[in-house]
Amino acid sequence: MTTNWLGLPLLASATGQQIDSLIAWIHVFMFVLFIGWGTFFMYALIRFRASRNPVANYTGVKSHATNYLEAGVLVIEMVLLFAFSIPLWAARVDHVPSESEALVVQVTGEQFAWNVRYAGPDGKFGKTDIKLIDLQSNPLGVDRSDPDAKDDVTTLNQLYLPANRPIIVKLRSKDVIHSFNVPEMRVKQDAIPGLTIPIWFTPTVTTEEMRQRTGNPEFQYEIACAQLCGLGHYRMRAFVTVLSPEEFQKWLDAEEAKVKSLGSGVWGG
Numbered sequence: 001m002t003t004n005w006l007g008l009p010l011l012a013s014a015t016g017q018q019i020d021s022l023i024a025w026i027h028v029f030m031f032v033l034f035i036g037w038g039t040f041f042m043y044a045l046i047r048f049r050a051s052r053n054p055v056a057n058y059t060g061v062k063s064h065a066t067n068y069l070e071a072g073v074l075v076i077e078m079v080l081l082f083a084f085s086i087p088l089w090a091a092r093v094d095h096v097p098s099e100s101e102a103l104v105v106q107v108t109g110e111q112f113a114w115n116v117r118y119a120g121p122d123g124k125f126g127k128t129d130i131k132l133i134d135l136q137s138n139p140l141g142v143d144r145s146d147p148d149a150k151d152d153v154t155t156l157n158q159l160y161l162p163a164n165r166p167i168i169v170k171l172r173s174k175d176v177i178h179s180f181n182v183p184e185m186r187v188k189q190d191a192i193p194g195l196t197i198p199i200w201f202t203p204t205v206t207t208e209e210m211r212q213r214t215g216n217p218e219f220q221y222e223i224a225c226a227q228l229c230g231l232g233h234y235r236m237r238a239f240v241t242v243l244s245p246e247e248f249q250k251w252l253d254a255e256e257a258k259v260k261s262l263g264s265g266v267w268g269g
């Protein structure tokens with residue numbers, strides 16, 4: 001189904017069309033329900049008007065037809081839920097791509113920022129320690145003395161992603177419930193303290209292409225925090241930059257070099 005009429009933000013992910021179709025179908029079904037119930041309401045208003053029914057009917061309906069109708073509605077709704085809704089949702093959410101083909105990024109929400117962490121060339125996220133947390137220099141408490149942590153790249157409010165490769169975001173929170181929302185990717189997931197929740201999507205449009213498409217040379221994808229998480233909630237936004245795979249690798253290599261030049265001493269290793 002074409003979904004332009006919904007007025008949603010431009011689409012920039014591979015699976016987003018499914019979400020848009022779902023939203024469109026829900027609108028269509030709700031419109032049908034609206035017409036159906038609206039018609040019934042008008043019918044009831046006219047059919048049971050006071051001038052035609054001056055005395056109330058104290059016995060009411062005696063047949064059991066409505067009981068059967070309600071049972072029928074219940075059965076249909078159970079079929080919709082168990083045969084369609086749950087399997088479709090599971091297909092979209094549960095089948096996370098394998099970590100070998102995807103890029104795994106850890107995103108940690110805090111009041112009021114998004115901390116991003118890449119595993120580096122070894123593909124392993126190093127240890128973190130709550131005692132090493134320093135809001136300025138080491139907001140995630142990365143333990144740089146751990147060999148796996150030596151090449152971990154961290155950024156603040158900047159999520160760089162390659163286009164056309166599945167991205168697995170492992171969402172965490174340091175304090176309260178936040179919500180990771182990138183409207184153009186059609187992803188939204190709560191970040192809950194104590195849990196690591198994976199969410200995945202495949203960006204298909206680079207930031208540069210999107211700037212051309214929108215005619216806005218300053219266009220940026222944004223992560224908006226979609227849960228009211230405190231007084232600074234309004235400013236809890238971060239930017240997503242989608243690059244071509246080559247540009248992304250270049251960016252990651254440069255960040256890598258920065259981490260190396262800082263050395264473990266600076267990071268309290």
Ligand SMILES: [Cu+2]
Nearest residue numbers: 178225229236
């Ligand atoms: Cu938040």
